[in-house]
Amino acid sequence: VNHLSFPGEYGTIYEFNTNEIIDHGILETTSNHIVRKVEHIPSGHLMAIKYLIIPQTKYKESENEKQLKSLMSELETFYMLWECPEIVDCYGYCIHEGHVLLCMEMMDMSLRKLYIEVRDKREVFAETLVGYIFVKIINALVFCKEKGIMHRDIKPNNILINKK
């Protein structure tokens, strides 16, 4: 907790400090989370930070427990999976002002966004690209299965891609 490390810089561990990041704005807001584009000054890395609210209400204890379980499960599974080349890298997570800040590799866009771009240009997906993405998804799912994890929410919004 409160430490960051980046692949390719093995052994270097940064202490997370909110004074040492530059916020470049919101990447995406969903019903549950905000994801922001952030620069980590000491390392020079760009990161995507997903802000997960730590459930704290003293009322509705069972609801609270459920949310806490889901938060822990997201952190634990991500930590188990990020070494898979087809799964977004996790740089670490930090606790700040009632949130868990999940710091991860910055991706260009979701498959859904790419699909909308292609559709709006009235183009079609190249078959080779579809095949390429599909194989990557299968590889990631095989990795998950080997770790005993089932994703349960595979959809274009949750497939992130880099254009290069």
Ligand SMILES: Nc1ncnc2c1ncn2[C@@H]1O[C@H](COP(=O)(O)OP(=O)(O)OP(=O)(O)O)[C@@H](O)[C@H]1O
């Ligand atoms: N590492 C990242 N780089 C770039 N964009 C990201 C990254 N992580 C998330 N996003 C953007 O934020 C959106 C929401 O992220 P995510 O799917 O993790 O949250 P959610 O949809 O609220 O949660 P869940 O999918 O678990 O219901 C993604 O669809 C994507 O557009």
Ligand SMILES: [Mg+2]
């Ligand atoms: Mg999602």
